[in-house]
Each structure stands twice: as structure tokens, then as C-alpha cells.
Amino acid sequence: MCSGALLHNIRGPDFVAQYTVQLFIRGGAIYAPWVLPPIQLSASLAHFLSLCLYAPLQMSDPPPYTVDPPSEASIPSPPLTSDRVAGDVRTCSIADLQHDYIRISRDTSTSYHVNLTVDPTPRYRIHLSTDSSEVADILVFPAFSSTVPVAALRLVKNPKRTDPLAWICTRMPHAANARWLPVTKAASLVYGEVYRSQIPIVTTPGLPKSVRSFVWRAPLSAPSAPYMEILWEGPLPYMSQRQSSHDDFRYIFATCMLKGVGGSKENVIQMRRGGGLEFELTVILGMFAVLHHMKKTLM
Numbered sequence: 001m002c003s004g005a006l007l008h009n010i011r012g013p014d015f016v017a018q019y020t021v022q023l024f025i026r027g028g029a030i031y032a033p034w035v036l037p038p039i040q041l042s043a044s045l046a047h048f049l050s051l052c053l054y055a056p057l058q059m060s061d062p063p064p065y066t067v068d069p070p071s072e073a074s075i076p077s078p079p080l081t082s083d084r085v086a087g088d089v090r091t092c093s094i095a096d097l098q099h100d101y102i103r104i105s106r107d108t109s110t111s112y113h114v115n116l117t118v119d120p121t122p123r124y125r126i127h128l129s130t131d132s133s134e135v136a137d138i139l140v141f142p143a144f145s146s147t148v149p150v151a152a153l154r155l156v157k158n159p160k161r162t163d164p165l166a167w168i169c170t171r172m173p174h175a176a177n178a179r180w181l182p183v184t185k186a187a188s189l190v191y192g193e194v195y196r197s198q199i200p201i202v203t204t205p206g207l208p209k210s211v212r213s214f215v216w217r218a219p220l221s222a223p224s225a226p227y228m229e230i231l232w233e234g235p236l237p238y239m240s241q242r243q244s245s246h247d248d249f250r251y252i253f254a255t256c257m258l259k260g261v262g263g264s265k266e267n268v269i270q271m272r273r274g275g276g277l278e279f280e281l282t283v284i285l286g287m288f289a290v291l292h293h294m295k296k297t298l299m
Contacts, residue, residue: 091205094274095238097250104267104284106299113143114284117268124150126284135173138288140281149173151281154180155292161185166289170200170278181211181282183289193218193294196233197286202276203237209276214253218290227261228290230254230283254283258291259299267298 082088092098101117104126114124122143129137136152152173159165164182172178181198188194195216202209213233231251253272257264269287271280291298 092274093205094201094203094253094272095236096274098273100271100273102269102271102280102284104269104298112298117266124281126288136169138285139173140285151278151285153285153289155289165195165293166286168197168282168285168289170281170285183286185293186215188217193290195286195290195293197282197289199282199286200276200278202274202279205274209278216286216290218294227258228256228287230256230286253279256283256287 103115103117104112105115106112110128110130112126113122114126115122125141125143125146127139127141127146127149129139135149136154138153138155139149140151141147141149151168151170154167154169156163156165156167164184166183167180168183169178169180173180181200183195183197186194186196193216195218197214197216198211199214200209200211203212215231215233216228217231218228230253232253236250253275255270257266257268257270259265259267269283271283288298
């Protein structure tokens with residue numbers, strides 16, 4: 001802001017001002033907010049003030065432009081709100097060893113529904129198809145939809161020893177390029193019934209799933225073992241080969257307790273969390289495949 005005084009009606013040898021107007025210059029505009037009473041000024045002082053008023057404004061040069069980024073010391077650090085890199089983000093990993101308990105209940109001779117043991121709300125519906133035109137023998141639908149299945153199981157009739165006994169698809173089974181993964185019978189000298197299947201599973205939260213090999217142990221003939229176990233085959237993720245052992249409970253990714261076997265009252269699957277929906281649907285359909293090959297029925 002610049003200011004100055006403009007003299008008017010100057011008379012006499014002493015240049016006596018009749019009145020003086022106080023001026024303010026702001027952004028190129030001149031303002032005269034008030035009028036001061038007459039002031040006696042000498043000629044030399046009046047001349048000096050007029051030079052000050054009408055002299056061009058002197059603008060200081062802007063600071064030189066620089067392309068150098070500000071130094072790290074000049075950038076304020078954001079306040080830390082958590083003692084974790086992840087902050088408030090929560091994930092669930094297969095390494096957490098947490099489980100869901102999934103109940104499978106028969107509705108009719110050809111249908112079941114799937115829900116959590118802690119919540120009776122149906123999540124999925126399983127349909128045993130007798131229509132040869134269907135894409136598969138067993139179809140999984142959302143609980144309240146019967147239009148497009150989300151997963152399917154094809155049973156192989158009279159498979160040879162080296163042939164898969166079933167095929168499972170857990171993503172768009174109606175699509176022409178759908179991926180079907182096999183369930184096969186494996187030889188074992190320790191357990192009565194052993195099977196293998198390829199299962200899509202999320203091994204690291206946030207990263208794409210991959211297909212891994214799993215072993216099914218089904219000692220259902222023993223009264224004290226009314227279950228099937230599904231175990232990871234090979235070293236676990238982020239674990240060396242030397243630490244690999246199927247006797248370690250960390251390798252058990254699901255356990256199927258079957259109703260009517262060994263006194264069990266419900267069909268319940270203890271399912272490892274974090275593996276993803278395709279992993280869970282494969283375990284459910286794989287259980288039907290193994291039971292069918294053993295000539296058993298889910299009650």
C-alpha cells in the first residue's frame with residue numbers, strides 16, 4: 001500500500017494549502033477516505049510531497065525460479081496414527097489358522113443348503129441334477145437364485161484307475177472356456193482312502209490365487225474317525241522344504257465331519273479362512289466327489 005498528499009487551491013508566496021486530501025494507493029486504485037483540515041506547508045515541502053506522490057511505484061523483483069525440489073528437512077512429516085505399516089487395514093490369511101464352520105443340510109432327495117453354524121441364513125444351494133443336458137451332475141447356486149450356477153461337479157462314470165473320478169469348476173462352469181480341475185484316487189499304505197485334487201487358493205492376501213495340490217484323507221471306515229481331512233501337499237507358503245511335514249496341524253486346511261458317522265449329528269466342514277471362495281466351493285464339491293466314489297451319500 002502506498003500513500004501521499006495532494007494539495008489543492010495553493011495561493012500566496014508561501015503556498016498555503018486550503019485543504020489536504022490523504023490518498024491511499026492500493027492495487028493501482030486511488031482512495032481518499034477522509035479530508036484533513038488545512039495545513040500550512042512551505043513551497044519546498046509541497047514540491048517534495050508532490051514528487052513523492054507521482055513518482056512511479058518501485059516493485060521488487062520476484063525470487064528466482066528454481067527446479068530443485070524442496071529438501072526433506074523442509075517437508076513436514078505426517079503424524080503417525082498407527083504402529084503398523086498397514087494402518088487400519090485388516091486382512092485374513094491362511095497362515096492365521098482361523099476357521100469358519102460350514103453346515104450342509106439336506107432339504108430334499110436332490111438338494112441341500114449351505115450356511116454357517118453360527119447363522120441359519122442359507123448362503124448357497126446345492127442341486128443334484130438328473131438332467132443329462134445340464135452342464136454337470138452337481139451344481140451350486142446362490143441361496144435364492146436358480147439361474148446360473150457359481151460352481152459345478154462332473155462325475156466320471158466307471159473311471160479307470162489312472163483317470164480322474166470327477167472334475168470341478170468353481171468359476172463360470174457354463175462358459176465355453178471354463179477351467180475344470182481333476183479329483184483323482186491315490187494309492188496309500190497308511191490310510192484307507194486317499195485322493196488328490198487341484199484347488200485354486202489365495203496364499204497371500206491381495207495377490208492373485210494359484211492352483212495348488214491337496215490330499216484328501218478319508219478313513220471313514222473307522223468309528224473313531226467320522227471325517228475327511230484336506231491337507232496341503234508340499235511345503236507351505238513362506239516355509240522351507242525342511243519344515244514340511246503332514247503331521248503338522250498347519251497342513252490341515254479343512255475337515256469334514258459327516259452326519260451319521262461315528263455319532264456325528266451334523267454335516268459340518270471346518271474350513272480354513274483366507275483361501276478364497278473358489279477354495280471353499282472346491283472343498284464342498286470335492287467332498288461330494290469322494291463320497292460318490294466311496295459309494296456313500298451325504299445324509
